[in-house]
Amino acid sequence: MNRWATGLWVGFLFSIPLWMTDQYYLHILIVAGIFIIAAMSLNLLLGYTGQLSLGHVAFFGIGGYTSALVSLGFDLELTDSYTFVFPAQPVWIAFLAGIVVAGFFGWLIGKISFKVRGAYFVIVTISFAEVVRLVALNWIDLTEGPMALNNIPPFTLGVPGLWELTFWRKIPNYYLVLVTCILSYVVIARLVGSRLGRAMIALRENEPLAASVGVDVTRSLVLAAVVSAAIAGAAGGLYTHYIRIIDPDVFLFIYTVTMVIMVVTGGKGTLAGPIVGGLIFGILPEALREVASPEMQWVIYGVLMILIVYFLPDGIVPAVSSWWKERFDAPPKTGEERA
Amino acid sequence: MSAAPRSREVVLDIDRLTIGFGGLVALANVSFDVYEGEIASLIGPNGAGKTTAFNAITGFLSVSGDSIRYRGKRLNGLRPNQIADLGVVRTFQKTSVFAANTVTDNIMIGLHRHAGARLWEILLARPRVRDEESRLRAQAGEILEMMGLSAHAEELGGALPYGEQRLLEVAVALAAKPTLLLLDEPVSGMNPSETARFMAMLGRIRAGGITILLVEHDMRMVMGVSDRVIVLNQGAIIAEGAPEEIQRNPEVIRAYLGHGADKRRASKREAGRA
Numbered sequence: 001m002n003r004w005a006t007g008l009w010v011g012f013l014f015s016i017p018l019w020m021t022d023q024y025y026l027h028i029l030i031v032a033g034i035f036i037i038a039a040m041s042l043n044l045l046l047g048y049t050g051q052l053s054l055g056h057v058a059f060f061g062i063g064g065y066t067s068a069l070v071s072l073g074f075d076l077e078l079t080d081s082y083t084f085v086f087p088a089q090p091v092w093i094a095f096l097a098g099i100v101v102a103g104f105f106g107w108l109i110g111k112i113s114f115k116v117r118g119a120y121f122v123i124v125t126i127s128f129a130e131v132v133r134l135v136a137l138n139w140i141d142l143t144e145g146p147m148a149l150n151n152i153p154p155f156t157l158g159v160p161g162l163w164e165l166t167f168w169r170k171i172p173n174y175y176l177v178l179v180t181c182i183l184s185y186v187v188i189a190r191l192v193g194s195r196l197g198r199a200m201i202a203l204r205e206n207e208p209l210a211a212s213v214g215v216d217v218t219r220s221l222v223l224a225a226v227v228s229a230a231i232a233g234a235a236g237g238l239y240t241h242y243i244r245i246i247d248p249d250v251f252l253f254i255y256t257v258t259m260v261i262m263v264v265t266g267g268k269g270t271l272a273g274p275i276v277g278g279l280i281f282g283i284l285p286e287a288l289r290e291v292a293s294p295e296m297q298w299v300i301y302g303v304l305m306i307l308i309v310y311f312l313p314d315g316i317v318p319a320v321s322s323w324w325k326e327r328f329d330a331p332p333k334t335g336e337e338r339a
Numbered sequence: 340m341s342a343a344p345r346s347r348e349v350v351l352d353i354d355r356l357t358i359g360f361g362g363l364v365a366l367a368n369v370s371f372d373v374y375e376g377e378i379a380s381l382i383g384p385n386g387a388g389k390t391t392a393f394n395a396i397t398g399f400l401s402v403s404g405d406s407i408r409y410r411g412k413r414l415n416g417l418r419p420n421q422i423a424d425l426g427v428v429r430t431f432q433k434t435s436v437f438a439a440n441t442v443t444d445n446i447m448i449g450l451h452r453h454a455g456a457r458l459w460e461i462l463l464a465r466p467r468v469r470d471e472e473s474r475l476r477a478q479a480g481e482i483l484e485m486m487g488l489s490a491h492a493e494e495l496g497g498a499l500p501y502g503e504q505r506l507l508e509v510a511v512a513l514a515a516k517p518t519l520l521l522l523d524e525p526v527s528g529m530n531p532s533e534t535a536r537f538m539a540m541l542g543r544i545r546a547g548g549i550t551i552l553l554v555e556h557d558m559r560m561v562m563g564v565s566d567r568v569i570v571l572n573q574g575a576i577i578a579e580g581a582p583e584e585i586q587r588n589p590e591v592i593r594a595y596l597g598h599g600a601d602k603r604r605a606s607k608r609e610a611g612r613a
Contacts, residue, residue, distance in 0.1 A: 191458075195454040212515075
């Protein structure tokens with residue numbers, strides 16, 4: 001995509017709340033946007049380093065829970081006589097804390113998996129997500145377990161007492177998600193277009209060769225895992241303060257699967273892939289709700305997914321961009337196609 | 340029969356290197372040196388332990404002890420990327436390029452070690468990052484020019500014809516700016532004219548101040564380019580010397596170049612006895 005197309009596209013996204021007055025549609029877009037952010041973060045690991053994280057929702061949930069807890073405040077009875085009390089913090093601080101804590105767990109996973117690749121990496125990440133889910137379910141002192149954390153404050157900006165902006169309504173939340181989405185995109189785009197991103201791609205393409213020319217593959221994987229987890233944590237924070245309730249169901253495997261579907265159908269290893277996949281599979285279930293019975297919705301969802309994977313095995317974005325290239329006489333290459 | 344080192348400095352010092360896989364001894368007490376600025380060849384029949392030695396030197400096979408030194412630094416226990424940082428870079432026996440990347444990007448990955456942009460600079464898109472990128476791209480262009488691959492710069496690595504892929508492999512290794520380059524059967528599968536071109540290329544690489552250790556089966560090439568030849572057989576060194584000496588060495592002929600009629604008869608007799 002050239003500059004003009006990108007500008008038009010972003011302008012269009014910014015204009016949506018101006019003409020789309022139905023709050024329900026806006027809600028769908030907000031949730032889809034949050035999932036797109038998560039899918040973009042997964043794409044960094046899956047698409048660029050080639051490592052499939054099937055526990056990606058763990059980072060999303062960790063970001064969400066951390067952000068919720070920091071914004072609500074909590075106390076922990078550490079010994080009989082001492083209770084650690086953590087006072088409630090402004091939501092934007094909580095949101096940043098969620099990103100940092102999720103990033104830390106990404107670092108941990110990257111370090112643990114310094115030697116595991118392929119199926120073993122998948123197992124490490126699935127186990128990690130399951131452990132985190134069990135902790136969230138059973139550490140009732142902290143997380144309220146299945147009773148869920150509720151009354152989570154909506155997103156706010158500013159300093160309490162001086163000036164505060166609270167995101168109660170759909171429109172500000174839409175813009176919040178959109179801006180986070182764009183920031184995540186820029187972070188990922190700059191990263192994968194740099195020498196560090198090339199090292200990740202090298203790890204995906206040919207690990208021994210990458211190591212032989214001096215690429216520290218472990219470091220590349222850890223870096224990708226940290227950035228990926230942090231962005232997933234940001235998505236989790238947005239989700240928490242938008243829905244305003246979080247329970248251990250946020251760690252369900254189906255959410256990871258949804259992200260993987262978005263990345264794979266859109267085109268893994270392309271910048272636009274998760275956005276296209278995320279728009280299709282984020283909006284489709286809601287769109288179908290109006291025209292099909294619940295069983296048919298899932299059938300259509302599944303059939304569409306199989307069709308895409310069958311006919312466009314590399315995903316929608318690579319297929320469209322190669323079609324475009326053939327059709328319009330090889331325009332200059334963009335970074336996206338090269339990656 | 341040690342070859343005259345011509346009073347040159349030893350860069351790679353292999354001292355009593357022993358490697359076993361289970362009960363099988365791949366290399367038994369192997370010692371040899373590689374001297375600054377030379378082209379040395381490691382030859383021997385299949386299974387002699389040449390690639391094992393390469394893997395040990397470049398850290399793909401972890402070897403304990405203190406048997407491998409490069410310019411005085413111990414390589415045992417280091418990871419491949421750390422060894423590359425010391426200037427020792429290899430190519431692989433099986434063609435090995437970044438297949439889904441363009442030829443230029445292959446080289447850019449090879450140049451990884453020579454870029455220093457930090458994460459925060461990249462995320463903030465500091466001007467330094469862009470300068471570095473264009474500097475790397477120019478360097479990549481020079482390397483492609485030297486290897487005669489400029490015409491393919493925008494093609495995918497995996498889409499190149501076989502001979503060009505083998506050149507690209509060497510180009511990627513050169514991009515890492517080694518001081519010692521280990522080539523594992525670089526001309527296997529090349530036709531004679533490609534091989535001849537490659538031999539000329541080796542001369543140019545050496546002229547650029549890079550010491551070369553070569554594993555190769557193409558004897559015409561080995562004898563044509565090497566300053567010194569080291570012969571491995573069944574995990575042990577059986578001869579070492581200038582190419583002319585090696586060609587005359589009866590033990591080598593028996594182990595490896597055994598094409599003489601009398602030798603064949605002799606080996607048949609041996610086989611019959613066995």
